[in-house]
Amino acid sequence: xxxxxxIETGDLAELPSRRDEDWRWTDLRGxxxxxxxxxxxxxxxxxxxxxxxxxxxxxxINGQGPSDIHIEAGEARVIALRLVSVGDVAxxxxxxxxxxxxxxxxxxxxxxxxxxxxAAEIDLEVAVxxxxxxxxxxxxxxxxxxxxxxxxxxGLSPWASLAQTVLTCGAxxxxxxxxxxxxxxxxxxxxxxxxxxxxxxxxxxxxxVTHAGAGGATEQLAKGVATDQARGVFQGRIVxxxxxxxxxxxxxxxxxxxxxxxxxxxxxxxxxxxxxxxxSHGNTVGALDEAALFYAQQRGVPEPEARAxxxxxxxxxxxxxxxxxxxxxxxxxxxxxxxxxxxxx
Amino acid sequence: xxxxxNLMLSIRDLHVSVDGKPILSGLxxxxxxxxxxxxxxxxxxxxxxxxxxxxGRQGYEVTGGQVLxxxxxxxxxxxxxxxxxxxxxxxxxxVEIPGVPALTFxxxxxxxxxxxxxxxxxxxxxxxxxxREQAAALRIDFEMLRRPLNVGFxxxxxxxxxxxxxxxxxxxxxxxxxxDSGLDIDALRIVAEDVNALRGPDRSMLVITxxxxxxxxxxxxxxxxxxxxxxxxxxxxxxALELEREGYAKxxxxxx
Numbered sequence: 027x028x029x030x031x032x033i034e035t036g037d038l039a040e041l042p043s044r045r046d047e048d049w050r051w052t053d054l055r056g057x058x059x060x061x062x063x064x065x066x067x068x069x070x071x072x073x074x075x076x077x078x079x080x081x082x083x084x085x086x087i088n089g090q091g092p093s094d095i096h097i098e099a100g101e102a103r104v105i106a107l108r109l110v111s112v113g114d115v116a117x118x119x120x121x122x123x124x125x126x127x128x129x130x131x132x133x134x135x136x137x138x139x140x141x142x143x144x145a146a147e148i149d150l151e152v153a154v155x156x157x158x159x160x161x162x163x164x165x166x167x168x169x170x171x172x173x174x175x176x177x178x179x180x181g182l183s184p185w186a187s188l189a190q191t192v193l194t195c196g197a198x199x200x201x202x203x204x205x206x207x208x209x210x211x212x213x214x215x216x217x218x219x220x221x222x223x224x225x226x227x228x229x230x231x232x233x234x235v236t237h238a239g240a241g242g243a244t245e246q247l248a249k250g251v252a253t254d255q256a257r258g259v260f261q262g263r264i265v266x267x268x269x270x271x272x273x274x275x276x277x278x279x280x281x282x283x284x285x286x287x288x289x290x291x292x293x294x295x296x297x298x299x300x301x302x303x304x305x306s307h308g309n310t311v312g313a314l315d316e317a318a319l320f321y322a323q324q325r326g327v328p329e330p331e332a333r334a335x336x337x338x339x340x341x342x343x344x345x346x347x348x349x350x351x352x353x354x355x356x357x358x359x360x361x362x363x364x365x366x367x368x369x370x371x
Numbered sequence: 372x373x374x375x376x377n378l379m380l381s382i383r384d385l386h387v388s389v390d391g392k393p394i395l396s397g398l399x400x401x402x403x404x405x406x407x408x409x410x411x412x413x414x415x416x417x418x419x420x421x422x423x424x425x426x427g428r429q430g431y432e433v434t435g436g437q438v439l440x441x442x443x444x445x446x447x448x449x450x451x452x453x454x455x456x457x458x459x460x461x462x463x464x465x466v467e468i469p470g471v472p473a474l475t476f477x478x479x480x481x482x483x484x485x486x487x488x489x490x491x492x493x494x495x496x497x498x499x500x501x502x503r504e505q506a507a508a509l510r511i512d513f514e515m516l517r518r519p520l521n522v523g524f525x526x527x528x529x530x531x532x533x534x535x536x537x538x539x540x541x542x543x544x545x546x547x548x549x550x551d552s553g554l555d556i557d558a559l560r561i562v563a564e565d566v567n568a569l570r571g572p573d574r575s576m577l578v579i580t581x582x583x584x585x586x587x588x589x590x591x592x593x594x595x596x597x598x599x600x601x602x603x604x605x606x607x608x609x610x611a612l613e614l615e616r617e618g619y620a621k622x623x624x625x626x627x
Binding site for chain 1: 426427428429449450451453454455459460462465466467468469470471476477479480481483484487519536540
């Protein structure tokens, strides 16, 4: 049951609904009474430049384009993967990303749309070879009327690493999901996220990390801001399987609610079946610090700018953890622009 | 009303409530331009309420009276407008601002004030040169200004950051709320020297304090005693010494 199945078969009963525990805050069956027409072949179109600068660009339009990215053992590359939606269409597609032993990939993944009403599911199958290193930065700049599901299934080898930052301003309904098979054995995972939601936008950051072997580390920090009637969803699950001893996992989700009608739903889950593990999670949802707001105003910063400055600083902690400098700068400007702050931070 | 021309700050019969409870009840105080006045009083007398209501903090309801700042109705202005007019509050407990480097915060504040006054924004090179000088004069390590404002700073460092901001922003009226609290005697002397260096004919200061010791270093022109929400006595610097000796008991409250 998935949006992809529903698009392929045309059967709306295939859509995930609130009755599915993992989808109860991101109900698609209750939302979609019809699906847009399936995307057909595309005439060559002029697509405006994407948010990231990279020497290599992989362009996928309405799910059509290259479907494999492979980095040879020992190679290091920076690739902008652009997933562009054109027109009010429905499509589902699958991409494979693989890294050979000791390879390094900075994947700058952007979701872009030129129309308002598309429905799409994009599935990524990612295999990170022994000692290889993937930094994945996802910028979901979707249209307000779009419905998007993006699901990345990442398999890590021993001593491999995944460092991920998902940045989104949401859509009509949007789910950005990451599932990681963590072998332990020196492999390391960082799963970060930022959602900045206004109007009636919805974003759902869901992650599942399964520690299957001993001695693995997972570090997670997600921060979000919801205003107007927006809704943010965070579901973080860390499973430590029997035998995955000495696992070290930390999860944090912190959100600001800036209006009475905004909503944040958070479900951090730790399922631990091993011994000698160090796992923790922290979850806070609150308002902007009024004392800090008054302090900034007392120094002369008008209230809207003070709010924007403090909110940008709040999510800046996550953005600062992006390792690839070019992407960090893009993320800072993106956040400043969404929040109406100066981008000097 | 001729004399108001020379007054920086004129508080008339000010009544303020917090959560419906009266805290200030008929406070009057005149502060001429260029003078430093101390407001002393026991705990709970309304000292911090006075500083917050002058700075425009929410939750302080003015139920009567008037405050004129250079002849203008101060209470009609929002907090950032008051700051742009030249009102500066040195906080008793300076607030930590995670994620915003002190330099960024200060430059944002300075340029917001300049913009509000219709002045050109200060460019980064001139700003950095000036703050570098001011930090050196205050014996503040410039590298500290690259860290998020007040996060992990000691009590003394926070108070010196307040004075650095005061120096950089150049206010007309500085309200120092318990600036001596949390400072050891050496830090107190340094902070006081810096405050004294900022005294001038166009700048007035209201020094709010519980203890007299700060006034050994910042010599006030006048001392006012605040008790039960009003100024109950005013006099020269000798009044501070008398309070130190005799406490606040004769003003109707126990010395805390």
